[in-house]
Amino acid sequence: MRKGKHTYLPEAGIYILNTCSIVGPNEGRGRFSSYYDQVLEDYDWDCKTHEKTEIKMHKFVIEQVIENSNLGRSDIDCIVGGDLLNQLVASTFAAREFEIPCLGVYSACASFGEALSVSSFLIGKGNMNNVICCTGSHFGAVERQFRYPLELGTQPAPSSQYTVTAAGSALLSVNYKEGVPCLTACTVGKIVDYHICDANNMGAAMAPAAADTILTHLKDTGRGEDYYDYIFTGDLGKYGRETLYYLCKKQGYDLGGCLNDCGALIYKDKQKDMQGGSGAGCLAAVFTAYIYKEMRAGNMKRVLLVPTGALLSKGSSLQGESIPGIAHAVAVEMV
Amino acid sequence: MMDGKEYCEYVSKTAPKTSELKTLLPAFCIGGIICMIGQGFTDLYAYLLPEAEESMIGALTSMTMIFFGALLTGFGIYDKIGGIAGAGSIVPITGFANSIASPAMEFRKEGIIFGLMAKMFVIAGPVIVTGVVSSVIVGIIYTIVAAV
Structure with missing residues (x-):
């Protein structure tokens, strides 16, 4: 049901039955270390490339979220996934083994919000x-696509952020289960461009959209x-x-x-991270680990998730384009 | 809401800036140390090869520094030095070696020809082009001046 200009309220209850998160070693030492389902010991995880x-x-995260909810693969109607790599190779390649229909979404780092909205x-x-x-996102894979080789001796700008190595999944369902949060509203965001051109200051590029x-x-x-x-x-x-x-104050x-x-x-x-983390896995991991578990524990009742994305490619920046931002809002409440 | 121009002004005024003292000092010190090591090799080669010409000693020193720059890149150490030193470790010839070795390592995963060989000069390429073009221009000017 539409409410106001761009907000949609689901006609049926949509329950977040289960979540799963996985993070890299740096994130595992971070503030929510005890909340993640799995923390990697290194950035390779026995794979030859960071994309793999x-x-x-x-x-x-897809496998675990199905397993934890006692459902079979055939009970899942769709995987709505996204990542930052060209042609969404991470999320779609992961889905190829499940034989579950798949939709790919892209809103840069706001992809988790788009996935939740589309699912709702x-x-x-x-x-x-x-x-x-x-x-999800992986530091090594994102660096080589958007910035420089990992071993290049560059100095990060103080306004820049560090791409997180993390992935998160959430299982949304019509079936009611006691004590789980419910998705109650989605606001689909506009592309907002305030002509910030500094790729080292994504926070400033995305704030107007948020x-x-x-x-x-x-x-x-x-x-x-x-x-x-x-x-x-x-x-x-x-x-x-x-x-x-x-x-907002203005x-x-x-x-x-x-x-x-x-x-x-x-x-x-104390972790050296300039302005903090970024990436499609950032809010996905924090929500599926920390926020979701705190909500189920009763410590949070009403939460508005507003994942934010900076829309750029290596080419668009070099061609002198500015960096437009996008943000989608999703309300999650205990009902 | 504010307009784009007003917002850009606000951001340029408030965005976190690089602290000059905190970056200039390590850049100066580490860049200086790299150059001292280079001078050390020059003196060493001059001592070991008393017959050699100065240009030969210079070339040997450059080769040695390039070797160590690439080696430290391979061991994953040079990017850590770069994180502290900034331009202090980019400007010396070891930084040039780093800029070629690092994409070679990074894109090795896409194969030898289309990965390593094709992408090796993505960062150093502009430096090489500038060097070649400027040497051609200087060469032409030199020839004209010499003829006159």
Whole structure:
């Protein structure tokens, strides 16, 4: 059901039955170390390339989320997956072994939000019963595609972020289960371009999109800024989070108390990570590990997930294009 | 909301900046140490090969430094030095070796020909092109001046 301009409320209850997360060694030493289902000891995981490692990570989270929910593969109607690699080779190659229909989504680092939204449309309209959402990213694979070879001796800019090695999956279902969170609203985000051209400052490029989506969501649903216990943005980083706060404040919304950013939180402060983590696996891992488990434990009741993506390729930056941002909002509540 | 221009101004004013003292000092020190090591090799070769010409000693020193730059890249050490030193480890010839060895390692996974060989100069390529083009220009000017 449509509400307001761009917000959709599912007509049936959509329950997040189960989640699974896997992270790399750096993330495993981070703030949510005890929440992840699996922490890798190294970045290879016995694979010859980092792309293959990322495929294996996607496979792992899909396999585990099915296993943990006591369902068979044939009960899953669709896998909605995404990643940052060209032609979505990580998530789609992982899905090739499952014989489950697959949809690929891309909103850069906001892909998990797009996967949740698309899944909610598929389930909410009564077309499907069980859908798996999974997104992930691998530091090594992303670096070589978007930046430089790993062994090149460059210095990171202070405004830049570190791509996380992480993948997360969530099983969405029409079937009610007690004590699991429910997906209650999706706001599909617009592409917002404020003409930031600095690829080392993605937080600034994405903050206007996040502000636009959050404010649209609040206006559409008529909810105040204190409705949610927490608003988790994807990977704005520490500086991007401050910028988002500033932008919302200028519009008359004070999000100070509830605004958090997964990228800014995923590492501990003493870990050298500049502005924090980024990547399609960032919010996916933090949600499926920390937020989901805290919600089930009753420590969070209403959460708004706002994964954020910076839309660029190596070529687009070199051709002088700016970096537009996108953010999708998904409300997850205990009902 | 603000417009794009106003926002860009806000970002350029507030975005975290590189601390000059924290980056210049290590760049100076580590860059200096690399050059000292290079000078050490020059002195060593001059001592070992007293008959050799100065240009020969220079070439030997460059080759030695390139070797160590590539070796440290292979061991995964040079990128860590680069993380601290920045331009201090990019500008010396060891940085040039690093810029060729690192893509060669990275793209080896796509095969010898289309990976390693094709991608080896993706970073160093512009440096080589600039070097060749400028030497041609200087050569032409030199020839004209010499003829006059």
